Amino acid sequence: MTTEKAVFDSSHLPHSLELDDWEVLADFYGTFLQQLDALLLLIEPPSLPMSLDEQRHHAHKLGSSCRTVGAHALASLFESLEALCRDAATEETREQLLANIVTLAKTTRGRVASHLAAGA
Numbered sequence: 001m002t003t004e005k006a007v008f009d010s011s012h013l014p015h016s017l018e019l020d021d022w023e024v025l026a027d028f029y030g031t032f033l034q035q036l037d038a039l040l041l042l043i044e045p046p047s048l049p050m051s052l053d054e055q056r057h058h059a060h061k062l063g064s065s066c067r068t069v070g071a072h073a074l075a076s077l078f079e080s081l082e083a084l085c086r087d088a089a090t091e092e093t094r095e096q097l098l099a100n101i102v103t104l105a106k107t108t109r110g111r112v113a114s115h116l117a118a119g120a
Contacts, residue, residue, distance in 0.1 A: 008111035012070025029116045032069045036109055043098050056085035071108045077101045
């Protein structure tokens, strides 16, 4: 079971940056949401299939972004996708993981957006 803090730990980014400047933090969160939205457009059905290299690239990029903002559970799924791509796993295996990523990404997006809207 994924805990709420594993989905989005709002204390992670300020702690890791040793920063409490909300404008700077909000910029990180906003950029993360833009990246996540762009990826969701690429992977949510009905979308065109991505190549193995494209999936690996996006998984690596978003996995790092997730870790940065404190979205640890989603980061783990992206790391798993990156590994599957590196190992040339079947499309079916990757598609199953992508479905899980979409579900968790939507939950994560909601939590980050709520935190950003709250302004703290």
